[in-house]
Amino acid sequence: MADLFDSSDSQRGAFELPYAQSVTFNGDFSLKRGGTLKDVTVVYETYGDLNENKDNVILLSHALTGDSHVARHNMKDNPGWWDILIGPGKSIDTNRYFVICTNNLGSCRGTTGPASVNPETGRPYGAAFPEVTMEDNVKLQKMLLDRLGITQLLAVVGGSVGGMMCLIWAAHYPEMVKGAITLATSPCLTSQAIAFDVVGRNAITSDPNFHGGDYYGKPDGGPAVGLALARMLGHITYLSRESMIRKFDVETGRCNARKIDTQFETEFAVGSYLAHQGSKFNERFDANSYITLTNACDFMDFGDNVPEIAENLEPAECKWLILSFSTDWLLPPYQSEQIVDALISKKKAVSYYNIPSDAGHDAFLLPLQLSTYGGLIEHFLNNLDKEQGGKKCEEDIHVVTDVHEMEMPIPSADSDNSGVYQDGFGRSHDGRLDFESILELIPQHASVLDLGCGNGDLLKRLRKRSDKSRLMGIELCERCIQKCVARGLDVVQKDINQGLKAFHDRQYEYVVLSCTLQTVKEVENVLEEMLRVGRFAIVSFPNSAYLPWRKKLYETGRMPKRGCDNDDSWYNTKDVRFLTLADFHRFCEVKGYSVRRQIALDTIKGCKIFQNPNDNASMAILELSR
Numbered sequence: 001m002a003d004l005f006d007s008s009d010s011q012r013g014a015f016e017l018p019y020a021q022s023v024t025f026n027g028d029f030s031l032k033r034g035g036t037l038k039d040v041t042v043v044y045e046t047y048g049d050l051n052e053n054k055d056n057v058i059l060l061s062h063a064l065t066g067d068s069h070v071a072r073h074n075m076k077d078n079p080g081w082w083d084i085l086i087g088p089g090k091s092i093d094t095n096r097y098f099v100i101c102t103n104n105l106g107s108c109r110g111t112t113g114p115a116s117v118n119p120e121t122g123r124p125y126g127a128a129f130p131e132v133t134m135e136d137n138v139k140l141q142k143m144l145l146d147r148l149g150i151t152q153l154l155a156v157v158g159g160s161v162g163g164m165m166c167l168i169w170a171a172h173y174p175e176m177v178k179g180a181i182t183l184a185t186s187p188c189l190t191s192q193a194i195a196f197d198v199v200g201r202n203a204i205t206s207d208p209n210f211h212g213g214d215y216y217g218k219p220d221g222g223p224a225v226g227l228a229l230a231r232m233l234g235h236i237t238y239l240s241r242e243s244m245i246r247k248f249d250v251e252t253g254r255c256n257a258r259k260i261d262t263q264f265e266t267e268f269a270v271g272s273y274l275a276h277q278g279s280k281f282n283e284r285f286d287a288n289s290y291i292t293l294t295n296a297c298d299f300m301d302f303g304d305n306v307p308e309i310a311e312n313l314e315p316a317e318c319k320w321l322i323l324s325f326s327t328d329w330l331l332p333p334y335q336s337e338q339i340v341d342a343l344i345s346k347k348k349a350v351s352y353y354n355i356p357s358d359a360g361h362d363a364f365l366l367p368l369q370l371s372t373y374g375g376l377i378e379h380f381l382n383n384l385d386k387e388q389g390g391k392k393c394e395e396d397i398h399v400v401t402d403v404h405e406m407e408m409p410i411p412s413a414d415s416d417n418s419g420v421y422q423d424g425f426g427r428s429h430d431g432r433l434d435f436e437s438i439l440e441l442i443p444q445h446a447s448v449l450d451l452g453c454g455n456g457d458l459l460k461r462l463r464k465r466s467d468k469s470r471l472m473g474i475e476l477c478e479r480c481i482q483k484c485v486a487r488g489l490d491v492v493q494k495d496i497n498q499g500l501k502a503f504h505d506r507q508y509e510y511v512v513l514s515c516t517l518q519t520v521k522e523v524e525n526v527l528e529e530m531l532r533v534g535r536f537a538i539v540s541f542p543n544s545a546y547l548p549w550r551k552k553l554y555e556t557g558r559m560p561k562r563g564c565d566n567d568d569s570w571y572n573t574k575d576v577r578f579l580t581l582a583d584f585h586r587f588c589e590v591k592g593y594s595v596r597r598q599i600a601l602d603t604i605k606g607c608k609i610f611q612n613p614n615d616n617a618s619m620a621i622l623e624l625s626r
Helices: 134-148 163-170 190-204 222-237 242-253 269-285 287-298 306-313 335-343 360-365 369-385 435-440 457-465 477-487 523-533 547-556 581-591
Strands: 021-030 034-047 058-061 098-102 155-159 179-183 318-325 351-356 449-451 471-475 491-493 508-514 534-542 592-601 606-607 619-625
Touching: 058 134, 058 163, 058 547, 098 134, 098 369, 134 163, 134 287, 155 163, 155 369, 163 179, 163 287, 163 306, 179 369, 190 222, 190 269, 190 287, 222 269, 222 287, 222 360, 242 269, 306 335, 318 335, 318 360, 318 369, 335 351, 351 369, 351 457, 351 477, 351 606, 369 477, 435 457, 435 508, 435 534, 435 592, 435 619, 449 523, 457 471, 457 534, 477 491, 508 523, 523 534, 523 619, 581 592
Parallel strands: 058 098, 058 155, 155 179, 179 318, 318 351, 351 491, 449 471, 449 508, 471 491, 508 534
Antiparallel strands: 021 034, 034 098, 534 619, 592 606, 592 619
């Protein structure tokens, strides 16, 4: 049976931080909402070695109640809250990168907060501690980096609240940030998320032991009940319905509660879990800090719609990796998608994937989807490092791909097709014949949006031909997105059947739909969107009128395997329609689309077709315009 009390908090505690360092900035520290702090101290921990150029730095920002102890420094050290991701040889490899994690302003783990001594009174700030914001946290981080002589960040990385700080970093200090990685974050909290914070704060302030926030040194010890209730409520928002069913119904048994010494109800398994989390939280956290930090989150506002977010992120110059989790209802995926759409609208370099998970908001801290988010983060950092002269490149990274990525045998000298492979996919010694033909239609430096980009094979060819081209792919498959990110390509997860509303009119010169049209459900809408977003559209598809396929159907009475990007049987193919070249020409006539150029291929023989292509071509490639 799984440990009932195991959670994302399991690696956190009130233990000392022997590797923590601190810097105090003498003088006034002005706050965004009008207050001032004197002689602010920031606590931080570092991992790995700073290189000679000081350009291998990754700045981590922690979630709401985290601290600077992101990972263990050695096997004698206590585990950190993101040990699964950070360390020697891990996704954020401390053998390569110099990692810094600071404790947030207003916290109670070393950085100046409500429990710190106010230098003007000699007593803890308590209720006198001013309101702080996420922007104030970023300002303090910037001051620390300045003190350390660091002027360039390879990446800023953060989940949840930490991701909010990444947005601020990219927008406020664009010249410093090369890459930004956010997980399970948002540009602002929804009213629902704020509501949970409001109830939590009310639970604390209504506790009779709160004493208006000045409870330090009181014999009753402060608002322990209120803080525990706030944390219990918070933990509910970190989980998903699916994870709660798995943890408390299936693995534990709904009524199989663990008996613990607590004043809270423990009749049900979920009750004892929440009571444990609330009690444990009191051991390591301060109630005033909880109020301060939740208020800072609630006042974070980078916009609640795409135009506002786009305006706030317009100064950013970095590359982006945005990750969300499918069952996160605290900071739901649509908010990450808003960030992505805002970046797309400003022509920023961005990759995005909504990771399937049943773990809710806490998924970014748990090992369940580590292979996915850890892999994407590693690939993204590899390419940032490669761009500034690091050693690891795409060829060093192993990514599992489909069978069509396997090396093909070199044909013999007496091959019937003079060096052209007969694999049914138009693959020649230089690559796929259909991609080579598409390249003929696209000028060298043209901007290209590739719909259903797969592993990024076409985009990789385009980039190799010109590194000045603005390229982006759209894909649904996780394996393909992993491969694209490993190749340093920008790819976002979207369903093209739902349109391309994130893209402006004529944002790209070419929009490509390669070997995907036969799988598209909303053909008319997709073609309309392609010709709205691009000046030209290029479409390729298997031609079902190809005579050898028709003959096979006639002679055997069985559907042929037509070949394109897949060779599946009728029962597992993704194809939802079977069109011919003649059908598509008629479609263009009805819609008023102009067929500017056409290339017809026999991908079995590996050649172009010029005579009667509707009968003799297995694949058609057409360039369209209005």
